[in-house]
Amino acid sequence: MTGPDYLAALLLLAGALFFLAGTLGLLRFPDVYTRLHALTKADNVGLGLIVLGLSLQSGSWLVAGKLILIWLLVLLAGASVSHLIARGARLRGIPEWRR
Amino acid sequence: MSAAGFYALAGVALVVLGLYGLAVQAHLLRKLLAVNILGSGVFLVLVGLGGPADAGPDPVPHAMVITGIVVAVSATALGLVLMLKLTTTSGRPTLEDDAPREGPEA
Amino acid sequence: MPDLYHALTLFLLLNLGAGLWRVVRGPTAADRMLAAQLFGTTAVAILLVLAQAGGVAALRDVALVFALLAAVAAVAFVRRAWPQPEDEHDRP
Amino acid sequence: MSLLQTGIDALLALGLVWLAWRALACPDLFRGIVLFIAFGLLMALAWVRLEAPDVALAEAAIGAGLTGALLLAALARLNRIAPAGTRADTREAWRNAPALLLVLAGAGLGLAVLSLLPEPAGLQAQVAAELGRSGVSNPVTAVLLNFRGYDTLLEVLVLLLALLAAWSLEAEPPRREAAPGPVLDLLLRLLLPVLVLAAAYLLWAGAHAPGGAFQAGAVLGAAGVLALLAGWRLQPHLTGLPLRLAIVIGPGGFLLVAWALLLTGRPLLEYPPALAGALILLIETLATLSIAATLAVLFQGSRPAAEPPA
Numbered sequence: 001m002t003g004p005d006y007l008a009a010l011l012l013l014a015g016a017l018f019f020l021a022g023t024l025g026l027l028r029f030p031d032v033y034t035r036l037h038a039l040t041k042a043d044n045v046g047l048g049l050i051v052l053g054l055s056l057q058s059g060s061w062l063v064a065g066k067l068i069l070i071w072l073l074v075l076l077a078g079a080s081v082s083h084l085i086a087r088g089a090r091l092r093g094i095p096e097w098r099r
Numbered sequence: 100m101s102a103a104g105f106y107a108l109a110g111v112a113l114v115v116l117g118l119y120g121l122a123v124q125a126h127l128l129r130k131l132l133a134v135n136i137l138g139s140g141v142f143l144v145l146v147g148l149g150g151p152a153d154a155g156p157d158p159v160p161h162a163m164v165i166t167g168i169v170v171a172v173s174a175t176a177l178g179l180v181l182m183l184k185l186t187t188t189s190g191r192p193t194l195e196d197d198a199p200r201e202g203p204e205a
Numbered sequence: 206m207p208d209l210y211h212a213l214t215l216f217l218l219l220n221l222g223a224g225l226w227r228v229v230r231g232p233t234a235a236d237r238m239l240a241a242q243l244f245g246t247t248a249v250a251i252l253l254v255l256a257q258a259g260g261v262a263a264l265r266d267v268a269l270v271f272a273l274l275a276a277v278a279a280v281a282f283v284r285r286a287w288p289q290p291e292d293e294h295d296r297p
Numbered sequence: 298m299s300l301l302q303t304g305i306d307a308l309l310a311l312g313l314v315w316l317a318w319r320a321l322a323c324p325d326l327f328r329g330i331v332l333f334i335a336f337g338l339l340m341a342l343a344w345v346r347l348e349a350p351d352v353a354l355a356e357a358a359i360g361a362g363l364t365g366a367l368l369l370a371a372l373a374r375l376n377r378i379a380p381a382g383t384r385a386d387t388r389e390a391w392r393n394a395p396a397l398l399l400v401l402a403g404a405g406l407g408l409a410v411l412s413l414l415p416e417p418a419g420l421q422a423q424v425a426a427e428l429g430r431s432g433v434s435n436p437v438t439a440v441l442l443n444f445r446g447y448d449t450l451l452e453v454l455v456l457l458l459a460l461l462a463a464w465s466l467e468a469e470p471p472r473r474e475a476a477p478g479p480v481l482d483l484l485l486r487l488l489l490p491v492l493v494l495a496a497a498y499l500l501w502a503g504a505h506a507p508g509g510a511f512q513a514g515a516v517l518g519a520a521g522v523l524a525l526l527a528g529w530r531l532q533p534h535l536t537g538l539p540l541r542l543a544i545v546i547g548p549g550g551f552l553l554v555a556w557a558l559l560l561t562g563r564p565l566l567e568y569p570p571a572l573a574g575a576l577i578l579l580i581e582t583l584a585t586l587s588i589a590a591t592l593a594v595l596f597q598g599s600r601p602a603a604e605p606p607a
Contacts, residue, residue, distance in 0.1 A: 005206065009206075009209055012209065012254075013213075015250070016213055016217065019216075019217060019220050019250065022243060023220045023223050023224050023243065026227050026239065026240060026243060027223065027224070027226060027227060032233055032235045032239065035227075035236060035239055036239060039239055039242060039243050042243055042246055042247070043243075043246050046246075046250070047246055047249065047250050050213075050250050050253065050254065051253065054253055054254065054257050057206075057257055058257065063262075063265070066265055066269070067253060067265070069269070070249060070253070070265070070269050070272045071272075073269070073272035073273055073275070074245075074246055074249055074272045074275060076276075077245075077272065077275035077276035077279075078242065078246065078275070080276055081242055081275075081276050081279040081280070081283075084279070084280065084283040085235050085238065085239065085279070085283060088235065088283050088287055089233070089235050092287070092288070094233055094235065
């Protein structure tokens with residue numbers, strides 16, 4: 001393994017860590033709003049880091065561009081869905097967690 | 100066992116689960132889920148048995164499964180329309196025989 | 206490197222399995238749908254990693270389709286399957 | 298095969314069975330549907346592991362997009378028609394099951410599969426030998442549109458049949474959709490052009506790489522479903538003849554090609570090798586349009602003309 005390989009591996013591992021954090025948040029956070037917060041960490045940062053690591057490994061600008069397009073699409077879907085669900089939850093009076 | 104073997108056996112399990120669900124579930128939406136799972140099991144067996152050999156995967160079951168997936172979704176859509184129509188007419192999303200009888204004594 | 210990719214795939218799959226607990230537990234329908242949303246993202250990550258591991262470019266197309274349709278089920282949920290609050294559909 | 302890969306396959310296979318079981322057995326229907334959506338997702342991953350990227354594409358478009366939306370929308374309508382009817386006591390039902398019969402059937406099927414596994418006998422060699430004359434270089438597309446073209450012809454006719462049956466049932470017209478709101482509207486405006494582009498790309502790529510009419514049609518159909526969910530409707534002057542034309546142009550064009558070939562004295566759907574590539578692209582393009590229109594209209598469930606103009 002060479003230098004870029006180590007960097008890519010590091011990015012992939014960091015991405016995996018964010019997926020773990022997202023899942024843990026989904027399991028441990030107390031209400032739907034905080035869980036949304038955890039979910040978007042996996043969408044934005046977790047997938048982002050993995051896409052970055054894989055782009056380094058792919059060795060082709062075309063593939064890297066496609067990977068980034070996929071990431072942007074997931075971001076768009078994740079952000080919109082999070083908004084729609086949070087708004088829906090408020091309209092339906094799902095209570096927020098209070099300590 | 101090869102990877103394809105795992106999936107073919109999982110397919111058998113899905114066929115059995117689907118048949119079971121189809122037989123014992125009263126709710127028609129659940130029956131539709133069961134049919135879909137049954138179909139997925141059949142697809143897995145088909146592709147698993149033609150699975151990656153030395154000559155590569157067999158494209159014929161792949162083609163059959165692709166048509167199968169599209170037919171399954173259109174059949175599901177039709178099934179859902181039928182279910183809704185039946186529910187509007189009879190007030191229950193179940194077939195007559197599955198529902199508890201509501202005789203005059205009830 | 207291939208081992209790293211496969212280990213990563215396995216790890217992401219285990220993540221997905223853990224997320225299933227939220228689908229089963231709920232408590233609200235929104236929680237279950239959220240978990241399904243996370244599964245979609247995880248599947249995209251798995252597909253991209255597997256594409257790199259096996260050198261199969263077509264898997265990136267599968268990931269692309271997943272990314273494109275990630276919102277469909279959730280939008281169907283928000284717009285249809287979630288019981289509407291009373292005033293919502295009376296607006297023009 | 299490394300231990301890690303075996304672990305992935307074992308986990309996926311077990312996950313599929315577990316999800317199917319929970320989807321069928323859990324008491325709440327909504328939960329069952331969400332589990333079924335997750336099941337479709339894992340199916341796509343399983344196809345990838347089985348080296349079937351074409352199937353994975355179709356499953357991703359249909360399993361992850363369309364089926365979930367279809368089931369959720371139907372559940373919503375069901376809740377409106379019969380609010381009490383969506384909770385059936387499954388426990389009761391699971392007790393009275395003909396379990397022994399099913400265990401026997403499962404054992405028989407399992408034995409059959411196990412006996413067939415050691416010597417996979419496929420048609421790889423035959424397909425590879427004829428691939429040069431098929432007009433495309435993706436073997437799955439060659440099988441779908443050339444070697445077994447009659448299969449695909451009947452399949453698009455099945456789609457049409459399903460739509461005609463659904464329309465003939467005169468289901469209740471869908472309720473007026475609430476206003477989509479700025480976020481959903483923006484999502485659609487950004488996503489729909491990309492979806493159309495991706496469908497065109499999949500259609501074009503199908504000749505030499507995984508993709509093709511079914512995958513492209515499913516992606517385009519999902520775009521239609523998304524638009525319907527946001528409350529976008531066809532202009533009234535498009536719901537009549539133009540929509541019906543889009544629905545029948547796939548099977549119609551396919552039949553015309555088959556008929557024209559018969560007139561030249563060839564067997565049914567045997568293309569001249571020089572024209573095969575162009576004919577396949579033509580049929581696939583028309584089929585993509587029809588599959589997309591049919592899937593989107595099936596999602597709506599009722600005849601669009603029956604709706605009052607908004």
